[in-house]
Amino acid sequence: MAALQTSTLEALKKDQAQLLANWYSSLEASGATRNLKEQEVKQQTSDFLQLIIAGLDAGNGSNVAASGWDEIRQFLEKLSRSRALLGQNSQQTANFIFAFKGPLFAALQNHYQDNPSLLAEQLLELSELLDSLGMHTIRTFQESREAVIKRQQEELLELSTPVVKLWDGVLALPMIGTLDSQRTQVVMESLLQRIVDTGSEIAIIDITGVPTVDTLVAQHLLKTVTAIRLMGADCIISGVRPQIAQTIVHLGLDLQGVVTKANLADALKLALSRLGLSLTKAG
Amino acid sequence: MERIPILQMGDFLLVTIQVDMHDQLALTLQEDLSERISRTSARGVLIDISALDMVDSFIGRMIGTISGLSRIMDAQTVLVGMQPAVAITLVELGMTLPGVSTALNVERGMKLLQDWVSNQ
Numbered sequence: 001m002a003a004l005q006t007s008t009l010e011a012l013k014k015d016q017a018q019l020l021a022n023w024y025s026s027l028e029a030s031g032a033t034r035n036l037k038e039q040e041v042k043q044q045t046s047d048f049l050q051l052i053i054a055g056l057d058a059g060n061g062s063n064v065a066a067s068g069w070d071e072i073r074q075f076l077e078k079l080s081r082s083r084a085l086l087g088q089n090s091q092q093t094a095n096f097i098f099a100f101k102g103p104l105f106a107a108l109q110n111h112y113q114d115n116p117s118l119l120a121e122q123l124l125e126l127s128e129l130l131d132s133l134g135m136h137t138i139r140t141f142q143e144s145r146e147a148v149i150k151r152q153q154e155e156l157l158e159l160s161t162p163v164v165k166l167w168d169g170v171l172a173l174p175m176i177g178t179l180d181s182q183r184t185q186v187v188m189e190s191l192l193q194r195i196v197d198t199g200s201e202i203a204i205i206d207i208t209g210v211p212t213v214d215t216l217v218a219q220h221l222l223k224t225v226t227a228i229r230l231m232g233a234d235c236i237i238s239g240v241r242p243q244i245a246q247t248i249v250h251l252g253l254d255l256q257g258v259v260t261k262a263n264l265a266d267a268l269k270l271a272l273s274r275l276g277l278s279l280t281k282a283g
Numbered sequence: 284m285e286r287i288p289i290l291q292m293g294d295f296l297l298v299t300i301q302v303d304m305h306d307q308l309a310l311t312l313q314e315d316l317s318e319r320i321s322r323t324s325a326r327g328v329l330i331d332i333s334a335l336d337m338v339d340s341f342i343g344r345m346i347g348t349i350s351g352l353s354r355i356m357d358a359q360t361v362l363v364g365m366q367p368a369v370a371i372t373l374v375e376l377g378m379t380l381p382g383v384s385t386a387l388n389v390e391r392g393m394k395l396l397q398d399w400v401s402n403q
Contacts, residue, residue, distance in 0.1 A: 185371075192367030199387055227370040232363060232385035232392070 022103030176209030208239030238267035333364025
């Protein structure tokens with residue numbers, strides 16, 4: 001592959017101000033600057049140009065994975081991460097680089113007016129470099145978005161399984177959302193661990209927030225109830241809504257051996273009476 | 284040979300499993316325990332597995348068998364201190380140990396046995 005000519009580099013250096021101005025207007029035209037501060041974008045474009053000139057100056061080839069391009073890769077990673085957090089999409093982010101092509105090619109065309117074959121060669125070289133930088137940006141952008149999604153998933157999983165203590169020896173687990181195998185596993189583990197930690201004798205699982213109960217969910221519930229019984233505690237299931245009760249009966253699910261209550265208040269009352277406690281009105 | 288000690292506390296026998304159970308040990312325990320129940324005519328057996336953090340289906344079955352044979356010899360069995368991981372494993376293995384009484388710790392297990400005996 002043909003190397004980049006020194007004179008191309010000279011052309012870049014000479015036209016820096018013009019290049020930056022054209023680049024910015026091209027960014028603006030494509031809508032990639034929306035929601036971003038003008039000052040910030042201008043700073044980023046000029047930083048990028050400086051870095052690319054420095055990289056070419058040092059004689060780095062068009063292979064962006066080479067160590068000579070470390071600095072520019074880091075710059076782009078930072079840039080795409082910040083764009084991802086600002087909620088920009090991948091196209092807008094990648095446009096930052098691709099919008100540079102127009103002004104750059106125009107400048108080169110101007111410079112190599114009298115030598116078309118050299119112009120084509122140089123254009124190909126620079127185009128490849130910019131393309132791979134653009135791809136790098138998109139890859140980083142995607143990675144940071146995926147990291148955000150993964151973190152949110154984990155947080156959701158943690159948030160959705162709070163074990164609350166209702167009374168001395170009575171724990172409650174208000175379940176919200178669909179029950180799948182993974183969630184049941186997390187729920188079961190955190191509830192069982194809390195039973196051991198607090199020495200609670202009764203656990204109430206409230207399924208008011210569970211939208212539907214099918215055979216799989218019922219099986220998960222039964223597993224949890226059995227595990228609690230094996231540990232030596234009792235389990236009450238509360239919050240069985242009329243529709244859910246109907247579904248359970250229609251499906252012919254066997255919930256025998258499981259104590260169920262219509263609401264959490266009834267379940268707490270039962271739990272207290274099992275502990276030998278009773279509530280009386282003061283005064 | 285390695286053996287799991289069986290302690291006598293009044294009418295009850297106390298078994299604390301503190302080592303990793305292997306199959307031979309489990310079989311020995313089963314024999315020792317039935318022999319002790321018949322010799323001491325104990326009314327209750329308390330098995331503490333709080334130090335056990337791994338089970339397989341064999342050990343699960345052994346616990347069920349011990350419970351069954353003690354019931355025939357008129358001694359109630361209470362299993363205490365099961366770890367969460369062990370409970371989950373047994374449930375996933377499909378061993379729900381029906382008919383085995385459980386309690387959270389030794390103290391509550393003892394109370395359960397005493398209540399049971401005084402109700403007789």
